[in-house]
Amino acid sequence: MTRQLIVTVLAVLVLAAGTLPAGAQKGPIKIGVIAPMTGGAAQAGKDMTNGLQMWLDENGNQITGRKVEVIIEDSQGQPNVALTKLQKLVERDKVNVLVGELFAHIGYAMAPKVDEYRIPMLYPVIAADDLTQRKPAKWVVRTGWASSQPSHPFGEYAAKTLGYKKIVAIGIDYAFGWEVIGGFQKTFEENGGQIIQKLWAPLGTTDFAPYLSQIKRDADAVFALMVAQSSLRFPKQYQDAGLKGKFPLIGGGTTFDEFVLPSLGDEAIGGMTPLQYSAALDTPINKKFVAEYRKKYGKVPSYFSETSYTSTRWIAEAAKVVGGDVENREKFLEALRKVEIPDSPRGPVKLDAHGNPIQNIYIRKVEKKDGELWNTVVHTYPAVSQFWKYNPEEFLKQPVYDRNFPPCKHC
Amino acid sequence: MISVPRGTGRAAAIVVVLILLGAPPLLAPYMLSLVTQALIWAMLAMSLDLILGYTGLASLGHAAYLGLGAYSVGILTTRHGANFWVTLAVGILLAALGAAIFGLVALRATGVYFLMITLALGMVVWGLAHRWVSLTAGDNGIASVPRPRGLPWAFTDTLSFYYLVLVAFAVAFVVLWTIVHSPFGKTLVGIRESESRMRTLGYHVWLHKYVGFVIAGAAGGFAGVFWAYYNGFVSPADAELATSVEILLMVALGGRGTLYGPALGAAMIVLLKNVVSVYTHRWLLILGAVYIGTIVYAPEGIVGLLRDRLKERGRVA
Secondary structure, eight states, X not given: OHHHHHHHHHHHHHHHHTOOOTTSSOOXXXXXXXXXXXXXXXXXXXXXXXXXXXXXXXXXTEETTEEEEEEEEEOTTOHHHHHHHHHIIIIISOOSEEEEOOOHHHHHHHHHHHHXXXXXXXXXXXXXXXXXXXXXXTTEEEOSOOTTTTHHHHHHHHHHTSOOOEEEEEEESSHHHHHHHHHHHHHHHHTTOEEEEEEEEOTTOOOOHHHHTTOOTTOSEEEEEOXXXXXXXXXXXXXXXXXXXXXXXXXOGGGSOTTTGGGOOGGGTTOEEEESOOTTOOSHHHHHHHHXXXXXXXXXXXXXXXXXXXXXXXXXXXXXXTTTOTTSHHHHHHHHHHOEEEEETTEEEEEOTTSOEEEEEEEEEEEEETTEEEEEEEEEEEEEOTTTTSOHHHXXXXXXXXXXXXXXXXX | OOOOOHHXXXXXXXXXXXXXXXXXXXXXXXXXXXXXXXXXHHHHHHHHHIIIIITOOOOSOTHHHHHHHHHHHHHHXXXXXXXXXXXXXXXXXXXHHHHHHHXXXXXXXXXXXXXXXXXXXXXXXXXXXXXXXXXXOGGGOBOOOOSOOSSSSOOOSHHHHHHHHHHHHXXXXXXXXXXXXXXXXXXXXXXXXXXXXXXXXXXXXXXXXXXXXXXHXXXXXXXHHHHHHHHTOBOGGGGSHHHHHHHHHHHHHHOTTSSHHHHHHHHHHHHIIIIIHHHOTTHHHHHHHHHHHHHHHOTTHHHHHHHHHHHHHHHHO
């Protein structure tokens, strides 16, 4: 306590003097955050910054005794704006580490620049498979997930445990959708299932009637991959079309994540999805996290909140390893890649050799408790890698999942 | 046309040119890249001004040409290692070709219908960028676009790249300036003022509009080429409707039918978007207020407003 006090006083004095004595106590650790704060994804961006800020508040806003300064920049959901903000954070603010973004294409746009600037950047949300598979970037540390990572175990679960034979897949027509459905199709079919139809709706679709009427009637279940506004509309329309009673609805994690659940009604009940996090996860640390988060921000944390919360801790753990010397970027990056967190709200996390987290994947079912919808965890696949049970080298020989891969043999 | 005291305009132009040439080495790289960005958007806004300001055709699909130019660079450099001149030629030609096809469809209509058709055609290019994954990498976009190759200079640092863009801007400005002040440019203004009268005078109105439309498209592609080199990244966001709307707003904000007005409008919007948003996440409110203020108090744009003021002062003096 006394030491912290002295450090703080010293820091204030140093700041007041306006100069930094070489080798002595350094200035604050600067974390640059790039997230959509305006536009369609602003709410998700807010969840991210909330999670990050919450960890800092809990830890006295300091890492290894150094004060933390967070600079949040609005990407406006546009790649070119994100690139400009990236440059601003690096060149003008001279941040020590970067955290950010939500959209895969912005992730791909920033990765080469991050390598150029040689500043470690954490991607807590961006899930595009190839960022840690076929197009890795040295300075990008993914602390979130790969799109197809939860789909692999879920494909097996759907075939073996749920016993589905024929499934119709309906998804949003862009890279994230292809990867989530592709991963599911691969393991589902390898375990004896058949994808008998794939329907693709453009990004931003809110009226699914034309797609729902096409669904083949000999299916055992429907796998839906929805995001954002589509997640809000789809379950209701699925019910209204009279499909809910006939074909169980399963899907990708974002179809029913905590980000949309509070806005959904009873139509969502029974929906099963996999993800690396559920707010209903029954561990002491997660319960505490959810309770604190609700108290602070008045809502249930989404996976955006959790992953940003854990990412901030990630930075702190790595900073501890290098003794607070985050200015030594190579060392700091190395430390970031070696971080292991045994007790994050989502469970144990560490990176694989390709830089993607190895973490639990939870099979979740939407249930109603005390008038609220929750993603009850029905099964846990521990320590799942992005390569599932495959040999990484073999896996990387196949192309990245897309609209036509794996091919729809049973359509 | 309102006449401005001649000396004022010339003096202002000289000052602007001197600043653009001399100030950049003094600017921080971040500010400098904002200025570079502003110049590229200025080229786009000027190209749209040719049809919007001079010909009176409001297009909501101008981002299509930006997209065509940018994708030419993205695809040719990353897949085929093409040099600068090849990408420039292909970018301009592809955009011109796009405009030549779109013009055949769009120029059958005027007013709101023209707006709607150009909107739809712009979405076609966006749709191609989004769906033709084998060529465009779809939603993920094309990353790692290198800086221009095959030029005597590498243009890897912010400053030299700025001067490259400045040269491009100067070329675009001079070409467009020459066009709008040529007899052909005068016919475009004539068409804007009264199509039927121009027709009675014996002009082939459709053809003049068509040529203007294609030139505007080609100039948009020209800007798109530099946009791709600047970002090092191309994605469907470059060709989307929001981008078209933004270009339109730049022209309206600066003052249509003046060339330098839209350039000024582009610079203002780029700086507002990037600088104001650093200080507040409510920057959209400020941008909105600027738009509304322009529509209410300066329907002819900032340049129009300044000209009116100067003219009044001239009268009093």
